[in-house]
Amino acid sequence: MNISYGLDDTTPACDGWGFDDTTAARVLRRRLVDGDGQGFDQGAPLAAMGCFEGFRCADCGATAPEVAATRCGACGGVLEGSYDLDAGVPSRDTVAERTGGWRLPELLPIGPVELGEGATPLVETPRVADELDVAALHIKDEGHNPTGSVADRGLALVAAAAADRGDTRLSLASTGVDGQSAAAYAARAGLDARVVVPSRASFVTKAMINVHGGDMRVVEGRYDDARAAHAAERDDHPAESDARFPAGPFESPYRHEGVKPVYHEIVQTLAWRVPDAVVVPVGHGTVPVGVRSAARELDAAGLVDGTPRVYAAQPAGCAPVVEALDGGRAPEPIDHPDTVVGALEVPDPAGGRRAVEAVRASGGAGVAVDDEDALDAAATVAHHEGLELGVAGGVAAAGAWTLRERGELDAADTVVLLNPVAGSKDADVVRSRLMGRGL
Numbered sequence: 001m002n003i004s005y006g007l008d009d010t011t012p013a014c015d016g017w018g019f020d021d022t023t024a025a026r027v028l029r030r031r032l033v034d035g036d037g038q039g040f041d042q043g044a045p046l047a048a049m050g051c052f053e054g055f056r057c058a059d060c061g062a063t064a065p066e067v068a069a070t071r072c073g074a075c076g077g078v079l080e081g082s083y084d085l086d087a088g089v090p091s092r093d094t095v096a097e098r099t100g101g102w103r104l105p106e107l108l109p110i111g112p113v114e115l116g117e118g119a120t121p122l123v124e125t126p127r128v129a130d131e132l133d134v135a136a137l138h139i140k141d142e143g144h145n146p147t148g149s150v151a152d153r154g155l156a157l158v159a160a161a162a163a164d165r166g167d168t169r170l171s172l173a174s175t176g177v178d179g180q181s182a183a184a185y186a187a188r189a190g191l192d193a194r195v196v197v198p199s200r201a202s203f204v205t206k207a208m209i210n211v212h213g214g215d216m217r218v219v220e221g222r223y224d225d226a227r228a229a230h231a232a233e234r235d236d237h238p239a240e241s242d243a244r245f246p247a248g249p250f251e252s253p254y255r256h257e258g259v260k261p262v263y264h265e266i267v268q269t270l271a272w273r274v275p276d277a278v279v280v281p282v283g284h285g286t287v288p289v290g291v292r293s294a295a296r297e298l299d300a301a302g303l304v305d306g307t308p309r310v311y312a313a314q315p316a317g318c319a320p321v322v323e324a325l326d327g328g329r330a331p332e333p334i335d336h337p338d339t340v341v342g343a344l345e346v347p348d349p350a351g352g353r354r355a356v357e358a359v360r361a362s363g364g365a366g367v368a369v370d371d372e373d374a375l376d377a378a379a380t381v382a383h384h385e386g387l388e389l390g391v392a393g394g395v396a397a398a399g400a401w402t403l404r405e406r407g408e409l410d411a412a413d414t415v416v417l418l419n420p421v422a423g424s425k426d427a428d429v430v431r432s433r434l435m436g437r438g439l
């Protein structure tokens, strides 16, 4: 069985890749299967990798056989992995015997540059579940990744793809957290990193980009200013001329493909039961797209029964995906974004349309929350359960409350919230809210 991800669930399965053993994809697969890959810590799990067939454009359906593909060569669209799910998806027991953060490498396009990412805790939070009046609430805490964010998973694959292509530099515009991650994984892979961040990026992320040896440029303003400055650099110096690999979200398939283990780990921890709902904060859109892809693949492979509803939570001051979901249309850029949740202040998300399609296809919805509610929710979870959420995680938590009030979540539901960034990165923002309330 082949599965691919087009614009909606009616897209036919993809056949006829036409790859043969001379293509780069096959060569890499063979290298991974044989365990003689360069620069990858192979380990036992990667030895079994074998379902990846290539990439397919989500917009025009063109196939991209090259291992280190970025965007569609025909139309510039977003690429997504295609997998032969009859070709060696391991059993539950086999997955259970594996350790670490990459327990289903068969469902990834490339082996990672490893730094201890993944295998993050799924923490049950019964007091918050009671307050929310749902059957169970679990928080997937991606703050436990090496640089404290879910971005590490995708950058582990980006760094591997860049090294495989022979590039020497990762390059991206960043709100901050994925720039830190790119600098770390570039260092791990022996590459350079060019990171353009807005001045409003947090001190911690900017400092750590420097500490990892990243080549950082700080642009006055917000994320879109950084993105424009980064695009201008590329125009002045085409990537071909200086061996840069585009490391931004949806600039290659690796960022969203790298999110899939988040979902693999959630269902494995839940004894292969599919949660009813997964509430994820959305910036660029990699997380809902990756979670939905993983959910469809595990269901199609027969490892689980069914898929969860995926809910997209965004700050009300910058909610292009939620507004598109509410309005039954494609996302439109936000002219004047304004939120304290810097990691989610992405007014024209690269994966916006893909995120909307993923959420709609799952049966989920969007929810926008005020900054104050997001900060209060982060503080409430920390106070009642001891778990530290970043403000983006607070957006998901506050969103869950609104979704419960709207009846989107009900009392019988098992709900998973995703905290994408470590709480300690946002300590000043959450504490200032407490102080503003006189606490």
Ligand SMILES: [Zn+2]
Pocket: 057, 058, 059, 060, 061, 062, 072, 073, 074, 075, 076, 077
């Ligand atoms: Zn295309």
